[in-house]
Amino acid sequence: MMIDRRILTHFxxxxxxxxxxxxxxxxxxxxEANEIxxxxxxIYIAAGFFLFWIIFFIPFRNLSKSISIFYWFCIILLVIVDIYGTAKLGAQRWIIIPGTGISLQPSEPVKVAILLMLANLICHNPPPKNGYGWKDFLKISFYIILPFLLILKQPDLGTALVVVIMGFGILFLIGVNYKIWLSILIIVLVASPLIYKSLHDYQRKRIHDxxxxxxxxxxxxxxxTIGSGGLFGKSKEKSTQTQLKFxxxxxxxFIFAYYVERFGFVGAIILLGFYIGLILHILSFSFINSRDYQLRVMSSGIAILxxxxxAVNIGMTIGLAPVxxxxLPMFSYGGSSFITFIVLFGILENLLAFRFNFEYNSNPFKNINKKGPLAQLVRALGS
Structure with missing residues (x-):
């Protein structure tokens, strides 16, 4: 099978x-900790990279209607969780797929759905010079607030906050009038006592702790555990905090604490360097083409995520954030979060590798006054 060289060039x-x-x-x-x-x-890693290549070849730039369908399908799954979901540790966040015994956590694919939906909405309605006004801001915000409320109801405060920060972080980077942000800040500060009272008892306890x-x-x-790692860490046999189940x-x-016990302060700096490099590298894609809002939204959203x-996971392990x-992205054990990130990387690589279609097919004169002199010159050249 022949592959267009432009795909490899942009990959x-x-x-x-x-x-x-x-x-x-x-x-x-x-x-090292648990062979099982x-x-x-x-299996999660193999499944993730298998999905990566399937996702990579899906033409996301041409799937406006399909993206809307996928978003509302994820919303329906969140509603089903509220009605028929399986509860674990006091939270109702999972759906058991009939006949398989496999559990699905809809709050994971909904992150992908939100990013795709925001990219689709913003692509079809780019922000004006001074940023979105209240009308457009509220319209786009609806697609962030709806899944936020459904996830919060499960309850899953951590994921709900991640969804809100990701969604509104994208809008902040894409462009919203500064007066809107000031208004929201004032509203949140005034309503903060009521927000605190509305939290569940265990959530308030986490904040109190x-x-x-x-x-x-x-x-x-x-x-x-982190302190015991010292400068260069310990061998497996000497990592008593982890091995003795403290x-x-x-x-x-708390895998970051385990990592630091094994590889020490130097290892922690190296790991943080990889994460910071990854975040900055992904964020840099949003500056490739100011008109490519799909790539800008996806890259900025993944970087924020x-x-x-x-930040929250590492802050939690050192006592700077509530539990x-x-x-920790792609580091903690688990399939749902890992596969979600791999799918997002597949979408991002698709938008990068196939962006020549956007560059070659986009019309740089679409916003020109049709009756203006420049438009007449373009038509004359074309004829």
Missing amino acids: DFLLLFLIFPIIAVSFFLIN LSIKQA FIAEKPSYHIRQSVI LPIATSD IFVYM VGVP
């Missing part, structure tokens, strides 16, 4: 170079 191999080391080190740690979990993680003088048991063990949830929520997950169960 971003550096993105894969930044992702692979993160996944490899994660698998090494999970395998490592087998499952290997975060600001309390004495951190919770999980945080104390995590900080001890560190809770070592392969998922990785940053928020990374909300947010995974």
Whole structure:
């Protein structure tokens, strides 16, 4: 099968170079801690990259109606969770697929749906010079607020906040009138006491534990684990905090603490360097073409998503953020979050590799006054 050279020219191999080391080190740690979990993680990794290549060849730039259908399908799944969902640890977030026993967490694919929907909406209605006004802002915000409320109801405060930060972070970067942001800031500050009272008891407890003088048991063990790693870390046999099970949830929520115990402060700096490099590299795609709103929305959204997950998870392990169960991207054990990120990377690579279609087919004169002298010159040249 012949592949257009332009696809290989535009394909971003550096993105894969930044992702692979993160996944490899994660698998090494999970395998070291629990071989059974490592087998499952290997399956997730294989499934993720299989999906990557399927997603890569889907023509997302031409799927306006399909994207809308996918978004509303994900919304329906969130509604089904509320009615028929399976509860675990007091939260109703999963759907069991009949006859398979496989559980699905709709709050993961809905992140993909939101990004695609925002890219579609903004592409068809780009912001004016001074940014979106209230009418367009509220229209676009609806597609962010609706899944936010449905996820919050499960309850899943961590994922709900990630969705809001991702969605409105994109709008901030794309362009919204500054008066709107000032108004929202004032409203949030005034309503903050009511927002706090509306939280569930366990959510308020997490906030209280975060600001309390004495951190919770999980945080104390995590900080001890990180401190015990020293400058260069310890061998597997000497990593007593993890091996003796003092560190809770070592392969998922607190895997960063486990990593630092094994590889020390130097290892932590290297891992953070890969994440920061990945975030900045992805964010740089939004500056390739100011008119390519699909690429701008997707790249900025993925960059924000990785940053928020990374910042909250690492902040949580060192006591600078409340424990909300947010995974470290592509590093924590689990299939839902991992596959979501791999799918997003597949969409991003598609928009990058096939952007020559956008560049060659876009009309630079579409906004010209049809009766103006420049339009007459273009028509004359064309004839």
